[in-house]
Amino acid sequence: MPTIKRIDHVALVVDDLEAALAFWRDALGLRVSQTEEEPSEKTTVAFLPLGESEIELVQPHTADSGTAKFLAKRGPGMHHLCIEVEDLEALLARLQRQGVRLINETPVTKPNGVRYAFIHPKSTYGVLIELYEKPQ
Ligand code: CO
Numbered sequence: 001m002p003t004i005k006r007i008d009h010v011a012l013v014v015d016d017l018e019a020a021l022a023f024w025r026d027a028l029g030l031r032v033s034q035t036e037e038e039p040s041e042k043t044t045v046a047f048l049p050l051g052e053s054e055i056e057l058v059q060p061h062t063a064d065s066g067t068a069k070f071l072a073k074r075g076p077g078m079h080h081l082c083i084e085v086e087d088l089e090a091l092l093a094r095l096q097r098q099g100v101r102l103i104n105e106t107p108v109t110k111p112n113g114v115r116y117a118f119i120h121p122k123s124t125y126g127v128l129i130e131l132y133e134k135p136q
Contacts, residue, residue, distance in 0.1 A: 012056070083130070092117055
């Protein structure tokens, strides 16, 4: 039985990570917990913890990635909302039975063991949703 747990992070796409950090870190005062290159996504991301959730800043490196196209079309701003769940596979199966359009029909595993899948914004009233399942 899948469980919907909490908002893990809210991701913003930015064209200049250092400039974005001048607001989120320096002016607002959040701390950066980690910065990582995501070669498969051709992005650099920074995570800034905020209560039980985090703000994720995503900067695309090349013009051809999904996030780069999003940035070119809509400008910097909110990119996706990430919800932590348990039993991601069962949840994806349930969503598919309900006719929900998935971007990833099977979970993708990150190097740190987190598994994720995206739901298409056409099925969620306009917001790209990422589902996260953390390793036990
Ligand atoms: Co994310």
